[in-house]
Amino acid sequence: MSENLSIVYVIIAFFSLGATLGLFTRGQKYHAYFTYIPSAFASFLTIILSLAIFSSENIHLTFFNIQHLFDFEIFIDGVAAFFLLIIGLIPFAVSIYSLSYSKKFDDKKNNSALGMLFNVFIISMILVVISNNVFFFLIFWELMSLTSFFLVIYEHENKNNLKSGLTYLVMTHLGTGFIFASFMLMYAQTGSFSFDSFRDVTIIPQYVKDIAFVLAFVGFGTKAGMIPLHTWLPKAHPSAPSNVSALMSAVMLKIAIYGIVRYLFDFNAIGSSSDYVWLGVGIIIIGSISALVGILYALVENNIKRALAFSSIENIGIIFIGLGLSVVFAAFHLLSLSVLAFIASMFHTLNHSIFKGLLFMTAGSIHYSTHTKNIEDLGGLIKKMPWTAMMFLIGSIAIIGLPPLNGFIGEWLTLQSLLAVFQIPSNILQVSLAFAILAFALTIGLAGATFVRLFGITFLSKSRSSKAINAVEVPRLMLIGKAILASSCVLLGILPFIGINLIVSAFDLPYTPSSPFETISITNADGSNFASLLMPAVLIIFVSVIVGIFAFVRIIGGKTKTIKYGTWDCGFGSLSERTQYTATSLAEPIRRIFGIFYNPYNDITVNSYAKENLYLKKSINVISTTRNIFDEKLYGKIISGSLFVLDKIRKIQSGKVNAYILYIMITLIALLLFVGFGIHE
């Protein structure tokens, strides 16, 4: 235990070292090494720490006991350790990636601030997860929000980045406000700021716990990017430098999930009580809507980083579906199904961290060598950047849940727990949860289309602009960073029990860990096999089929030649990059079918040679846009509504001194009346 504690100190020391060195070596040649090697080392130690906690005891420690308010308690149990694993693994890869990536800013601006904030951002996330006290939780939470805000506006020369930073700042504080309210409510009941007293479920009445959970859910949900509080996410994540976007999407969103898991299974202690059914169903509904709407917007987005950010909303939705199902099953005493849904949800949490970190890093690589995020300007990069293309392909296959990578396992488990809803003894619930399957299936389909579009337009066919033609492969360190996560995708996909065992031991689930080569199997009450999956064997079948068909083709077909020739052009010639499909046209059928979400709008201007004859056209310009109905209908209304109210309030401030004296008078009288007639005990 004491060794584990010393690891914690070393981690904090190294991140601080990275942050300070980052500031003090500004402008020097080896600046990046001074900044990111300590963070890589500390992140690696974080992985070791979390693995150590899994196999030994929890760390529970109070640092200074001045007042109850200012206790700095740390508590690292399995739950915290699981999230520490995420905070270790992804920043480790991203730190290595950043060693080269940060050179992008070398000639433009001083990147000492970037390195410093990068380190502080990671350490703040670690401290959020390990702190066990409201006061310090909120301080570190705020530190995390503020450092990420500064990272979002790091490239503040671009006015759009400033604007998205501001949206982020407002929304994240809205969320913090809800979390704060929830904590205060718990404090009012328990009289203590320590999370230990929150765990004591007996003293808190049921309705208070419900209200506290809903408040916390809204607060953490804002940070996680659930619909309709997601509006900051697709703005802030693409604005930040890509290594930070990777951290924000892959790790910071998971800290919000951490908060929800803490509340749900630790503070609120979802036991077997039917009171929680509505809560679970609510989480599933929000999860389904987030998943579906998130991916619908990802599908039509041309900015590669924004598309990835929208896809994060989708994945958070899938995680929520699993969590909600777990609550519903627990409420109906279906304990093993509840465990299944929970494992599914946590597995997807781990998965999403890995592949979203990977995808954001590849998006950063594309930006690094082409200086554009618009996929309409890209194309043909697979020949220029083969390794980056490979990584993006692995990330895409993983994120859309195709075998044999890790995304498939997560979605398979989630789908299995969704299919198990027929065991719930309530008909209305069964039929309504069938709609969740519908939404989930549509989400999977749309995710496939999204990543076909992102990969196909970015990497395949002819380059669409000189930016893409001049692209070169990124430095090796960036590739290594990505390769770490890509290999984790493959590993977790082929040996899913590595992940499942981690989750089981982290959350102390009533389930015995088994060997990594075991079959995942779900059995019916009568012992028959409901479903099972054995990925290593699938791989063996793959390999034998490959060998078989290769031999068959070789024997039957013999030796043949392969000739390279131009693409078939119907005999007309002159196929160019302008004749191939564009990103917008590729998504057109889906855009039309789901038009209600996009409000697609085509602006066509025809220039004719002469006003008198409109048939002879000089040029036709088509601008095809989609709009975000949430920004337009919901937030637009809220903003215009509040502006209207504020405009009315402004009239109070007339600038006349006597009016102000009048206000003071009125306030004074009101206060006197309040004191005079107020309730005295």
Next chain:
Amino acid sequence: MSDFSMLDYGLGIFQALLIIVLSPLIVGIMRKTKAKSQKRIGSGIFQPYYDIIKLLRKDEIISDQSSWIFRATPWINFVTTASAAFFIPVFLVYSPFGVVGDILLVVGLFALGRFFTMLAGLDTASSFGGLGSSREMMVSVLVEPALFMTIFVIASFYGGTNISTIVSSANDTSILVVPGILFALIAFFIIMMAETGKLPFDNPSTHLELTMIHEAMVLEYSGKSLALMEWSHAIKQIILFTLFVDIFLPWNFVEQISLIGISFGIMLFIVKVSALASFTAFIETRVAKWRLFRVSDLIAMAISSSMIGVIFFFL
């Protein structure tokens, strides 16, 4: 997994090989049926075999714009569909590889193949490929919910997504005319037509940019690659037919291994699948290609049908 003997595994591999080998035959039968119902003579039912062998021996021309994705796609397609064949019971009531993967894995494998096919369509920088990928994207997105709802109905009725469990409990059920299953059947039939690119979704026998979906994506392929593409498409088709037969017409599967039983089972399987194939082909000659944006209506019908199936199950 240990309760299967070597004989079982041998039969399992035999089942998979049967699917892979018989798949071109089903294509031939469907073409023949179509020809007959259009008052043509048509080519023999073994023609697809000759086509595949001929193509395998031909030289290949590939686009100079394409990358390794284009070259790898036929192999990936074949591997995914042929691997999926291992999980499907053909004449036995189970597949010994049933524990390895379930129907969701089969769906996932098909999706992997389709993912690469769509990418290959984009890879050649031709507008035909993009057109095919774009339409395929739309159809596959819409089919997904219908497919999963149907799986939900079947899994709820027969207690599993494991195909062996489904087939054995379907085989044991004395009455098959359950409303829920009937609605699932309608939905599955529509999905089958969509997934295999049949009319009214897709018309694979034309090369007209107005109608083609699957053909547009594989337009640039020739030689070996084309043979593999066609073959894996045929395997996908026979797997869907076999699943249909397994789930909705599960009579007389072999439960006790005996030589007579197995040969009878194989005969029965061929009869059932060819009958289904001819029926599908006959339907194809009776409908016209639907406008692309009306296809969504048909899939919506499949979704609502399976939804009704769900409601019937819970009633």
